Amino acid sequence: MHSGQSEERRLCVRYALERAAFTLDVDVEFAMQGITGVFGPSGAGKTTLLRCIAGLERPDSGRLVADGSVWEDTDANVGRAAHERRVGYVFQEARLFPHINVLGNLRYGQKRSTGDDSAIDLDQVVELLGLKSLLGRAPATLSGGEAQRVAIGRALLRGPELLLMDEPLAAIDETRREDVFPFIERLHADVGVPIVYVSHNIDEICRICDQLAVMDKGRISTHGRLQSVLLQTEVPFLSGREAGALINATVEAFESSDRLTRVLAGGCALWVPGEIGPAGSELRLRVRANDVSVCLERPRKTSILNVMEAVIERIQKESSGTALLHLRVGSNVILARVTQRSCTELSLSPGTNVYAQIKSIAVRNSLG
Helix, strand or coil, rough: CCCCCCCCCEEEEEEEEEECEEEEEEEEEEECCCCCEEEEECCCCCCHHHHHHHHCCCCCEEEEEECCCCEEEEEHCEEHHHHHCCEECCCCCCCCCCCCCCHHHHHHHHHHHCCCCCCCCCHHHHHCCCCCHHHCCCCCHHHHHHHHHHHHHHHHCCCCCEEEEECCCCCCHHHHHHHHHHHHHHHHHHHHEEEEECCCCHHHHHHHCEEEEEEEEEEEEEEEHHHHHHHCCCCHHCCCCCCEEEEEEEEEEEEECCCCCEEECEEEEEEEECCCCCCCCCCEEEHHHEEEEECHHHHHHHHCCEEEEEEEEEEEEEEEEEEEEEEEEECCCEEEEEEEEHHHHCCCCCEEEEEEEECCEEEECCCC
């Protein structure tokens, strides 16, 4: 924990833990609001970190302060047991009780609540997660996505101050994931419980998170606002094939004749395929570096619709013979991956004015 900073409305985590083949060494502060993603490869320590926060794993030393309340301090011999921490935990597998129906599983979570007046009630959870038609069903009859929605509901009914989600969609096929995403997104807006969301899938992180911490080999290598962290391409796991930028945009109009939607992002207009929302709605756009190219003159005839003036802010050379260009486009920064030969032949350097051609834009979700 950093000295001189307020612990109010923050989750302050300091843990040290030694195992035979693994060391956890974390000292970080997360905002106690919105959704904080913890991203990194398998074996990075993401699950161990969540288990320590939940009280399921005991560190060798550590301190945990949630919204100003000390949950753990090994130096002061303070340590709330797992059942004393107001934490909801959603695992990779739903872990529902097989011998009771969906309603019974939800009521189990309710029984374990603190009874706080601010706790979410059963009817609200059922409506929020679309569970009404499932209440009488046995867990064995549920799809993976349905089971995870029930698991999320059970965790919410504990009345948690913090919701921990550990790869909650990893065991679900891609089609079913799309069924669950909208419900997780609604938690952000409708419930207000802060969430720490662990994943090794950058697409999931980009879709739902506000903050991002990157974890590797038991340590947090960087953390902060999602858009800012994604641009820290010196971090290995942010500079690979999926390197890209995230920008916020607003729908301006849908052109029905071409099935294209015009959006405004940081003073620039972009076209995205399909009808993606009513005018004025807010969107989150994901632009991958591999889908952006640059040229020194505006192309006169091209199939690419999104061609924008840009300025190179920095160039990061990669060992593969490519380079990541950080491009200022209006008030946004996007990434482009080009060959180092192209950099040489075009005499590209920081400050060079170019035209960015965006071949593909992924619409991740509504922010509203």
